[in-house]
Amino acid sequence: MKIITNRLRGLSFTAAASLLLTALPAWAVDPFTLRDIRVEGLQRVEPGTVFASLPFRIGEQYNDEKGSTAIRSLFGLGLFSDVRLQVNGDVLVVIVEERPTVADVSFSGIKEFDAEVLKKSLRDVGLAEGRPYDKALADRAEQELKRQYINRSMYAAQVATTVTPGERNRVNLNFSVIEGDVAKIKDIRIVGNQAFSEATLRNLFDLDTGGWLSWYTKSDRYSRAKLNADLENLRSHYLTRGYLEFRVDSTQVAISPDKQDMSVTINITEGNRFVVSSVALQGEYLGKEEEFKSLVSLKVGEAYNAEDVSRTVKAFTDYFGGFGYAFAQVEAAPEIDRVNNRVAFVLRAQPSRRVYVRRINVEGNNRTRDEVIRREFRQLESAWYDSDRIRLSRDRVDRLGFFTEVGIDTEPVPGTNDQVDLTVSVAEKPTGNLSIGAGYSQADKLSFLASIKQENVFGSGNYLGLDLNTSEFNRQFVLSTTNPYFTADGISRTFDLYYKTTRPYDAQGGDYEISTPGVGVRFGVPFTERDTVYFGVGAERVKVDEGDQLPEAYRGQGGTYLPATIGWARDERDSALVPSDGRLQRFNTEFGLGSDKRYVKLSYQFQQYVPLTRQYTLAFNTELGVGKGMGGEPFPVLRNFYGGGLGSVRGFEQGTLGPTSAVIGSTTGETVNIGGARNFVANLEFIAPFPGAGNDRTLRWFGFVDVGNVFGESQKVDFGEMRASVGVGLSWISPIGPLRFAYANPVRKFDGDRIQKFQFQIGTSF
Numbered sequence: 001m002k003i004i005t006n007r008l009r010g011l012s013f014t015a016a017a018s019l020l021l022t023a024l025p026a027w028a029v030d031p032f033t034l035r036d037i038r039v040e041g042l043q044r045v046e047p048g049t050v051f052a053s054l055p056f057r058i059g060e061q062y063n064d065e066k067g068s069t070a071i072r073s074l075f076g077l078g079l080f081s082d083v084r085l086q087v088n089g090d091v092l093v094v095i096v097e098e099r100p101t102v103a104d105v106s107f108s109g110i111k112e113f114d115a116e117v118l119k120k121s122l123r124d125v126g127l128a129e130g131r132p133y134d135k136a137l138a139d140r141a142e143q144e145l146k147r148q149y150i151n152r153s154m155y156a157a158q159v160a161t162t163v164t165p166g167e168r169n170r171v172n173l174n175f176s177v178i179e180g181d182v183a184k185i186k187d188i189r190i191v192g193n194q195a196f197s198e199a200t201l202r203n204l205f206d207l208d209t210g211g212w213l214s215w216y217t218k219s220d221r222y223s224r225a226k227l228n229a230d231l232e233n234l235r236s237h238y239l240t241r242g243y244l245e246f247r248v249d250s251t252q253v254a255i256s257p258d259k260q261d262m263s264v265t266i267n268i269t270e271g272n273r274f275v276v277s278s279v280a281l282q283g284e285y286l287g288k289e290e291e292f293k294s295l296v297s298l299k300v301g302e303a304y305n306a307e308d309v310s311r312t313v314k315a316f317t318d319y320f321g322g323f324g325y326a327f328a329q330v331e332a333a334p335e336i337d338r339v340n341n342r343v344a345f346v347l348r349a350q351p352s353r354r355v356y357v358r359r360i361n362v363e364g365n366n367r368t369r370d371e372v373i374r375r376e377f378r379q380l381e382s383a384w385y386d387s388d389r390i391r392l393s394r395d396r397v398d399r400l401g402f403f404t405e406v407g408i409d410t411e412p413v414p415g416t417n418d419q420v421d422l423t424v425s426v427a428e429k430p431t432g433n434l435s436i437g438a439g440y441s442q443a444d445k446l447s448f449l450a451s452i453k454q455e456n457v458f459g460s461g462n463y464l465g466l467d468l469n470t471s472e473f474n475r476q477f478v479l480s481t482t483n484p485y486f487t488a489d490g491i492s493r494t495f496d497l498y499y500k501t502t503r504p505y506d507a508q509g510g511d512y513e514i515s516t517p518g519v520g521v522r523f524g525v526p527f528t529e530r531d532t533v534y535f536g537v538g539a540e541r542v543k544v545d546e547g548d549q550l551p552e553a554y555r556g557q558g559g560t561y562l563p564a565t566i567g568w569a570r571d572e573r574d575s576a577l578v579p580s581d582g583r584l585q586r587f588n589t590e591f592g593l594g595s596d597k598r599y600v601k602l603s604y605q606f607q608q609y610v611p612l613t614r615q616y617t618l619a620f621n622t623e624l625g626v627g628k629g630m631g632g633e634p635f636p637v638l639r640n641f642y643g644g645g646l647g648s649v650r651g652f653e654q655g656t657l658g659p660t661s662a663v664i665g666s667t668t669g670e671t672v673n674i675g676g677a678r679n680f681v682a683n684l685e686f687i688a689p690f691p692g693a694g695n696d697r698t699l700r701w702f703g704f705v706d707v708g709n710v711f712g713e714s715q716k717v718d719f720g721e722m723r724a725s726v727g728v729g730l731s732w733i734s735p736i737g738p739l740r741f742a743y744a745n746p747v748r749k750f751d752g753d754r755i756q757k758f759q760f761q762i763g764t765s766f
Contacts, residue, residue, distance in 0.1 A: 031063040035090040043098055043169050045079055050094060053077060062092060070094075079132055099132040103170035109177040112152060118175075121148055133171050138163070145175060153221035156180030156259040184220045185209050186261040192249070192268040196237075204237055205230040207264070213690065216699065222253065222262050231266070238270065242303030244334065244343060245271030274304045277342040283349035286323065292316060296347070304343055316349060321387025324354040326410055326420055355385045358419040364426040365459075368402055372461035373424060375485055376400065378529075385410075385420060392529060397424065399571075402456050404429045431456040461485065463494075476500040484524075492524035496538070512547035514554065514638070516540055522565065534567040534588075542638060546664075551672050553637045553661035559596035561636075565589065578698075578733065579609045580617045580687075592639075598630040601639055603679075617687040619702075625679035627713065635713045637661075640675030643710040644723075644754075646761050648681050650706050651725035651744030653754040658710025678717055681708035690730070698733040706744065724748035727757075 037058055039050050053073040056066050067085050074083045074096065082097035105122065107115050122128065127141045142159045149157035157179050164172040186209060190198050202208070207230055210220035231248055238246035249267040256262070279298050281289060295315040297308040309332045320328035328351045335344040360381055362370050376396040379389040390408060398406045405427040413419040432454045453465040463482035469475050478498040486493035502514040518540025524532050544550075544558040566589045573582035584607040592599040603625040610618040629635040645654030660671035687702045707724045711717055727744030741760045749755070 029064065029087055031061050032087075032090050034058050034060060034062050034092055037092050037094065039094045039096070041096040041098065044101060045096075045098055049077070049079070050074065050096070054094070062087075081134075098169055099134060100165070100169050100171045102127065102129050102131055102133045102173060103166050104172045105129055106172070106174045107177060108174060109179065112154065112179055113148065118145060118148065121145070127173075133163075133173070138173065141173075141175070145177065149177075149179065151223075153183045153223070153262075154179055154181070155183045155255060181260055182221060183255060183260055183262050184214075185222055185264060187263040189263070189265045190234075190268065191265060193270065195241075195243070195270055195273070201234060201237070204233045211691075213699075222264070227251070227253075227264065234266070234268070236306070239304075239306035242273035242275065242305070243271055244274045244304045244306075244336070245269075247271075272338070272341045274336070274341050274343045276300050276302060276304055276345065277337070278344045280344070280346050281349070282346055284351055285349055286320075286351060292319065292349075295319060298345060309345070312347065316347065318387045318391070320349070320351050321385060321390075323351075324356075324384040324386065325351040326355045326385040326387070327352040327412075353417055355418050355420050357381055357383060357385050357422055358413050359421045361421060361423045362426070363423060365428060367428055367459045368426070368456060368461070369459045372400070372402075372456075372459065373397055373426065375488075375490070379422065390422065394424075396529070397426070400456075400461070402429065402431050402461075403427055474500075474502050486523070490526045492532075494522040494524070494536075496520040496522070512550040512554075513545045514557075515543045515545070516638075518561075520563070530572060531568065531570050534565065534569070536563075536565040536567075537593075538563050538565075549666070549670075550664045551661035551674055552664055553674050555664070557636060557638050560594060561592060561597050561638075562594040564591045564593055566591075573607075573609060578700075578731075579619075581609050581611045583608050590639075592630070592636070597636050597639075598633060599627060599635050599639060600630060601625070601627040601635075603641075615689050619683075619685040619687060621681075621683040621685075623679065623681040623708075627677035629713065635677040637674055640677060641679035641710050642673075642675040643679060643681065643708055645756070646740075646742065646759050648706070649708045649723050649725055650704070650727060650742045650759060651746040651755065651757055652723060652749075653756040654759075656754045657708070657723060659712040659715075676710035676715070677713035678711040678715065679708075680711075680717055680722070682706070687731070700731045702729050702731060703727070704729060704742070704744075707748075721750075722748065723750075723753065 034056060035058065037051070037054070037056075039047050042050070053070070053076075055069045055073065056062055070085065071083050074080055074094075079099060080096045081099045082095075084095040086093040086095060105119060105128070107118060110118065119128070121144055122141050125137075125140045125144045127133075127137050138161050142161055145159045146157055149155075157177060160176045162174040162176065164174070166172055185207060188202055188205065188207065188209060190201050193201060206219060207222070207226050208219045214220045231251070235246065235248065247269050249269055251267075252265045254263045254265075276298055278300060279296055281292060285292050295312065297311040297315070298305075299308070313330045313332055316330040317328055320330075328349065331348045333346045333348060335346065337343065357379060358381065360374070360377065360379070362373050365373060377393040378396070379386055379393050394406055394408050397403070403426040405425070407425045409423045409425065411421045411423060413421055432452070450469075451465060451467040453463070455463050457464045461484055463480070463484070465478075465480045467476065467478040467480075476498065477500075478496065480494060480496050482492055482494040484490070484492045496519065498516075498518050500516040500518075503512070518538060520536055520538030522534055522536030524534045526532050538561075540561045540563075542558045542561060544554055544556075546555065568585075568587045570583075570585045573579040573584055584605070586603075586605040588603045590599075590601040592601075603623070605623045606621070608620045610620075612618055625641045627635040627639060627641070641658075642655040643649060643657035644652035645656075648654075649657065655675065656673045658676040659674055661674045663670045663672060683704060683706050685702045685704045687700055690699045690701045703726075705724070705726050707722050709722050711721070723746065725744040725746045725748075727742055729740055729742040732739045739760070741758075743758050745757060746753070746755060
């Protein structure tokens with residue numbers, strides 16, 4: 001028997017291979033034909049794994065070069081800490097020693113992280129249950145755990161690894177962590193500012209030295225990414241106010257010896273304030289110089305504004321793109337006069353070549369089907385590149401509400417000079433929504449509202465919703481489903497199935513009940529990119545069980561209702577969840593068809609959001625409604641508008657404004673609210689960051705003024721009868737949905753009004 005190699009325990013693969021090659025002459029054997037190959041030392045690794053790595057087979061010739069290659073291959077698997085080859089006659093014996101396998105990974109002392117989160121981060125560095133173990137891997141794991149804590153400003157975190165051998169050459173790893181306290185920012189200094197106070201500049205930052213809500217915002221925890229974003233805000237502040245040569249010279253971040261306190265110092269040079277003296281165009285503008293001049297945002301005689309420069313360059317590029325020039329180059333070259341603090345701009349343009357879109361690719365949609373995204377595209381494959389259509393396509397995909405991010409990249413096609421590919425990248429978000437509401441009144445007591453909605457069922461883009469009302473006196477079940485692309489042209493179809501019951505508010509003796517089963521279908525027709533018109537028809541059967549305490553107005557309201565609707569909607573808000581700019585309009589007309597109930601009902605809603613600053617928003621909402629009976633019949637009471645409460649005039653109990661009806665058989669003159677055929681509501685809100693929350697838009701407070709009332713069909717809308725309230729509220733985008741609290745104080749009320757000052761709801765606006 002002859003040993004071909006020495007033991008190479010503890011060496012890396014590269015070192016082992018080098019040692020083998022240098023010692024090869026001492027191990028040389030004469031080439032021979034292999035009669036058999038045996039493997040010894042395996043415990044968990046399959047023999048086939050070893051045989052597959054060998055560069056020779058039984059019946060083939062063996063030599064030293066093949067032996068060296070075999071050792072390199074086996075070490076390269078990363079499964080063995082020792083490999084030897086022995087020759088016994090014409091039999092080769094492969095002797096291996098397996099590296100230990102990780103049997104279990106556990107943590108002790110962790111509070112900041114969930115164990116699964118840390119296990120995932122360790123898998124990224126190669127350490128996981130079932131994988132081979134070595135000391136270098138454990139060291140990398142320790143460093144990764146420390147990095148995770150540093151990302152959360154816990155610089156004092158200490159990690160110790162305990163390795164416990166187990167049976168079958170396995171080891172258990174335990175990472176013992178002493179987390180320590182969070183390092184907090186104690187001081188932020190800006191050095192070199194003269195034009196603006198340090199307090200003004202610090203207000204631009206999301207990072208701060210903490211406040212009473214820092215436990216929620218974590219704004220006093222240092223983050224390099226957040227600091228970079230703050231520096232960009234600082235730079236933008238100066239560059240949009242004329243300081244063309246502003247720069248951040250350096251940033252120093254110091255941590256105290258106990259790793260608990262951090263200090264950030266930012267050194268800046270403001271430079272002089274420059275005024276735009278002139279703007280000139282040079283280059284090729286497709287014979288449309290006047291059209292391009294109208295796109296210039298720079299204003300001669302006003303302070304330099306970097307946003308105006310960027311806006312102008314983008315407008316030029318987009319305008320070129322509208323003609324198919326995807327790679328147009330536009331440069332805004334400044335000519336600086338430092339003596340007079342003036343700057344002249346020369347806009348140089350080169351449209352380059354016109355291109356086609358060869359292919360549109362979609363990536364990142366693990367759940368949503370490709371067709372759901374592609375059908376929103378207005379840029380077509382094999383058509384001229386059109387930046388306006390591409391931008392519109394991106395906006396339409398974003399407005400689906402299925403994604404947190406939507407981006408479109410343009411990539412040249414290799415080997416051509418007139419084709420590009422578009423890659424649509426999306427990041428999906430959960431599209432299910434659970435909304436819960438609650439209220440308390442002397443009439444309804446404690447009532448709950450709930451809805452479960454899925455806006456992207458099975459990734460199809462279809463909507464499915466279930467609404468429940470469990471109030472003791474008003475209950476409803478509504479099931480809705482919408483196919484937004486019932487036709488290829490984008491006509492939507494919605495089915496509604498519902499069952500509603502109403503019982504008397506007086507729980508001491510009333511036992512009447514109004515039940516309303518119904519079904520409806522609606523179609524939405526997109527007339528423009530922002531305007532949709534809705535058509536619908538339905539059928540419902542209203543049954544009035546005339547028991548005790550029945551309001552007189554409800555008598556005779558039973559029968560068959562055949563409502564037909566025509567509506568219009570336009571949504572131009574910048575966000576459906578936390579809007580700060582834009583407008584929303586809705587108009588709806590409902591006709592009562594058939595012989596039982598004939599009527600017309602009109603409603604209009606208008607919302608406007610006005611951004612006062614980056615942090616403050618003024619919001620206005622108004623709703624108008626009017627109903628009219630047809631054929632000499634009065635407007636059906638069961639189609640009335642209701643006022644009061646959330647979504648109307650806060651501070652008054654839900655649905656208690658407007659006309660009342662006497663109760664049949666009442667000896668005390670009791671009345672109940674029945675709503676009215678005419679409705680007016682106006683809301684004004686001032687929205688601001690919550691104190692201590694900095695620029696966090698998920699937590700904001702608002703002050704509001706509400707005005708409104710409901711009137712009967714024969715009544716005039718009398719502004720002297722309007723109810724009004726003022727109050728404050730809290731808006732929080734919580735993990736379970738948008739949550740709004742409101743505390744309202746009625747400032748205009750009348751005898752008999754039912755007051756409810758505190759109200760809240762999840763999943764609502766205004």
